[in-house]
Amino acid sequence: MKLSRRSRRKRQFIWRSENRESHAWAAFLLPSFLGVTVFVLIPFLDVVRRSFVTAVTQEWSGINNYRNVFSNQAFRLAIHNTVRFTAVCLPLLIGLGLFLALWLSRLKQIQLIKSLFLFPLAMPAATVVLIWKMVFSRQGFLDGLLIGLGILPEGTLFDFMGTGASFWVLVFSYVWKNLGYTMVLWLAGIFAVPGDMCEAARVDGASEGQVFRKVIFPNLKSSLYTITVLSFLNSFKVFREAYLVAGSYPHEDMYLLQHLFNNWFVNLELDKMAAAAVCVGTVLFLIILLLQRLWKA
Amino acid sequence: MILLAMGCLFCAPVLFLLSGSIMSRYELTQSLLPMVADQEKLITWVFFPRYPTFEHYARILFQTPQFFVVFWNSMKMVCLILAGQFFIAVPAAWAFAVYSFRGRKFLFTLYIVLMLMPFQVTMLSSYLVLNRLQLLNTHGAIILPAVFSAFPVFLIYRDFCNLPKGLIEAARIDGAGEWMIFRKIGLPLASGGILSAGVLGFLEYWSLIEQPMAFLEDQTLWPLSLYLPEIGIEQAGYSFVAAVITLIPAVFVFLAGREYLEQGITASAVKG
Numbered sequence: 001m002k003l004s005r006r007s008r009r010k011r012q013f014i015w016r017s018e019n020r021e022s023h024a025w026a027a028f029l030l031p032s033f034l035g036v037t038v039f040v041l042i043p044f045l046d047v048v049r050r051s052f053v054t055a056v057t058q059e060w061s062g063i064n065n066y067r068n069v070f071s072n073q074a075f076r077l078a079i080h081n082t083v084r085f086t087a088v089c090l091p092l093l094i095g096l097g098l099f100l101a102l103w104l105s106r107l108k109q110i111q112l113i114k115s116l117f118l119f120p121l122a123m124p125a126a127t128v129v130l131i132w133k134m135v136f137s138r139q140g141f142l143d144g145l146l147i148g149l150g151i152l153p154e155g156t157l158f159d160f161m162g163t164g165a166s167f168w169v170l171v172f173s174y175v176w177k178n179l180g181y182t183m184v185l186w187l188a189g190i191f192a193v194p195g196d197m198c199e200a201a202r203v204d205g206a207s208e209g210q211v212f213r214k215v216i217f218p219n220l221k222s223s224l225y226t227i228t229v230l231s232f233l234n235s236f237k238v239f240r241e242a243y244l245v246a247g248s249y250p251h252e253d254m255y256l257l258q259h260l261f262n263n264w265f266v267n268l269e270l271d272k273m274a275a276a277a278v279c280v281g282t283v284l285f286l287i288i289l290l291l292q293r294l295w296k297a
Numbered sequence: 298m299i300l301l302a303m304g305c306l307f308c309a310p311v312l313f314l315l316s317g318s319i320m321s322r323y324e325l326t327q328s329l330l331p332m333v334a335d336q337e338k339l340i341t342w343v344f345f346p347r348y349p350t351f352e353h354y355a356r357i358l359f360q361t362p363q364f365f366v367v368f369w370n371s372m373k374m375v376c377l378i379l380a381g382q383f384f385i386a387v388p389a390a391w392a393f394a395v396y397s398f399r400g401r402k403f404l405f406t407l408y409i410v411l412m413l414m415p416f417q418v419t420m421l422s423s424y425l426v427l428n429r430l431q432l433l434n435t436h437g438a439i440i441l442p443a444v445f446s447a448f449p450v451f452l453i454y455r456d457f458c459n460l461p462k463g464l465i466e467a468a469r470i471d472g473a474g475e476w477m478i479f480r481k482i483g484l485p486l487a488s489g490g491i492l493s494a495g496v497l498g499f500l501e502y503w504s505l506i507e508q509p510m511a512f513l514e515d516q517t518l519w520p521l522s523l524y525l526p527e528i529g530i531e532q533a534g535y536s537f538v539a540a541v542i543t544l545i546p547a548v549f550v551f552l553a554g555r556e557y558l559e560q561g562i563t564a565s566a567v568k569g
Contacts, residue, residue: 024475025396032389033404035445040411043422050421103300115555116304122551123310124504126525127540130317131310133530134340139331144339176307181562188563229413233448236415240506244526258507261417265511270421277418284418288410 044281047274055271065275075276077252078260085167085256086235089174093231094224096175097182102212104183105190114187117180125240128173132245136160136169161246167253169245174238181234182227189223190216225295229288312344314544317537318353320346325533332530353534357542364524364539371520372546374439375502379495381444387491390450391483394457395465405454412447416507427512438512439520443502449494452561456490457483493561496554503547 054061069075100117104110120128135141138159146152160169193216201211239258242250248263249255257280264273317325324346331338357364393405423442424433432438460483468478484491504522513519521543528536551558 025392025398025401027475028388028392028396028479029404032385032445032450035385035441036408036411036447039426039442039445040419040422043426044419046425047422100300107300113300113304114559116301116308118555118558119308119311119551122500122544122547124500124522124525124543124547125506126504126522127314127544128310129526130536130540131313134313134329134332134342137332137340139338139340141340141342147339180307184559184562229409233413236417239417240504243506258415258417261420262507262511265420265424273421277421281414281418284413284415285410288413289406292406 047277050270051274051278053271055269061271065271066279069272069275069279072272074255074260074263075272077255078257081167081253081255082257085170085174085238086232089171089235090228090231092171093175093178093182094227097179097227098186100179100183101186101190105187110187114180114184117183119180120177121181123177125244128241129244132169132173132241136245138162162251164251164253166246166251170238170242170254173241174235177238177241178231178234182231185223185227185230186220189220193219221295225291228291232287311544313342314537314540316342316344316346317533318541319349319351320534320537321348321350322352322534324348325537329530329533353538357535357538361535364542366517367519367521367524368542370436370518371503371522374436374505374520375499377436377440378443378502379498381440382446382449382498383491383495385444386446386449386494387453387484388479390453390457391479393450393454394460395483408447408450412451420507420511424511433512434514434518436513436518439505439508443508449498452494452497453487453490456487456561460486489557489560492554492557493559496550496558497561499550499554500547503543503550 051065052061052063053059054064104113107113133140140160142160143152143158146158152158158165160166197215198211201215206214236258239256242254242256243259243262246254248259248266250259257276261273261276264270264276320328324343328341328343331340393401393408427433427438427442430437432441464482465478468482473481505520506522509518509520509523513523516524521539525536525539525543528539530536
């Protein structure tokens with residue numbers, strides 16, 4: 001069969017452009033990938049190697065480091081607290097954010113409110129710490145407020161940072177910082193739901209609750225994925241506030257994995273650190289894969 | 298109305314800082330004494346100081362050269378990191394968003410995983426490589442790893458994905474080179490998203506704690522965010538003013554980039 005000259009040229013052109021394209025991506029990606037390889041991937045492989053050897057003499061020690069880590073009291077405490085923190089904070093933040101976003105989506109002038117809620121994002125941890133100390137310390141404002149409301153008896157000085165309540169201070173701090181961001185994410189998802197869909201459901205006699213469950217919520221699934229991932233990412237950053245307010249060894253209820261790694265680093269317990277980093281990294285990796293499966297399926 | 302009140306409550310810490318920064322030394326001591334001396338009394342606070350003064354501002358601006366050193370350390374690090382990310386992360390995001398190539402999915406998952414790893418997990422590996430490259434105790438130890446962070450790649454990728462594919466195809470058929478398409482179509486059309494990543498990045502790197510704490514021993518190299526908490530409560534006035542000055546660039550960037558910030562967040566929510 002004889003192709004006309006024109007279509008042959010066209011075919012050739014497409015082939016050429018695809019060929020050119022197939023090299024271009026590498027040029028765009030290479031600088032970034034090289035950096036990631038040098039600064040993260042290769043050193044992480046070294047950490048994996050180190051997790052199987054002794055810290056000083058670099059002798060093969062099998063799974064000894066792992067055994068040490070798992071029998072370590074501090075490690076267990078830190079894991080427990082970190083899991084507890086994540087389990088409390090993520091649902092709380094995501095739920096509160098959705099609640100506020102639904103509320104806001106009915107109002108008209110929301111620009112100012114959005115900005116007010118986003119503002120904590122702009123406050124560096126270092127500047128907040130001073131305030132947190134004033135609010136939550138033994139002589140702090142929160143005690144004054146609770147006494148004023150009659151919740152605490154007159155004259156008590158309750159130290160929020162030095163008791164089990166410190167965990168909730170941490171939770172509060174996290175929610176305070178991230179609520180605006182989460183809310184704006186939810187709002188975007190809600191506004192992307194076509195308005196006439198909700199309208200139609202309402203006309204058909206659906207209650208507000210039904211509209212939300214049957215119409216709005218199914219459309220928010222992809223938002224939920226992004227929000228969960230980003231909230232998870234931000235949950236590790238609460239260490240900044242925790243560390244700055246309470247130091248390296250805070251009350252045991254807020255001793256997080258981050259504290260532990262930091263202390264191991266300061267004490268140069270590199271073998272334990274390597275083993276723990278491999279464990280935590282693997283667990284996080286599995287969680288991320290699981291999340292992707294759950295939502296992309 | 299309730300929401301407005303709640304929003305204001307969220308921003309209340311700023312009022313503390315502002316009022317504290319203009320309070321006279323005597324008044325501050327009176328207010329915070331129970332905390333400093335660990336007395337059995339609650340601290341008190343007035344939002345409109347009786348004797349407002351700028352003595353602390355004057356002291357920090359004219360008598361504390363140390364403060365300028367850490368301030369410029371912070372500025373330098375943040376600016377270099379953002380500039381580096383612009384040249385590294387934006388093209389990488391473009392590669393992921395526009396081209397389909399073998400291993401793309403795998404590589405992108407790798408980037409997401411790296412993005413989600415907390416600093417503490419990679420702290421040891423970073424330390425080892427920085428040690429090898431003899432970058433420890435220099436600003437490079439903070440800047441270089443941050444430049445190759447995966448987070449901006451992820452954010453900007455979302456914006457590039459929202460570009461109409463037909464536009465890129467059309468440009469290609471018109472004979473535009475790949476670099477040309479990136480510069481003339483990709484960059485301008487996704488500039489909002491890039492700016493929003495920049496705003497988020499600024500806020501993030503302006504308050505760095507963990508990295509400088511681990512990799513910078515020399516206090517003269519410290520950023521503001523690490524220097525600030527070192528000021529004890531005995532010097533409350535000084536630390537209030539320092540906090541206010543730390544806050545100013547962050548608030549400025551926040552207000553200037555607010556629109557982009559929201560757009561950027563919005564873009565990442567809708568495109569699942």
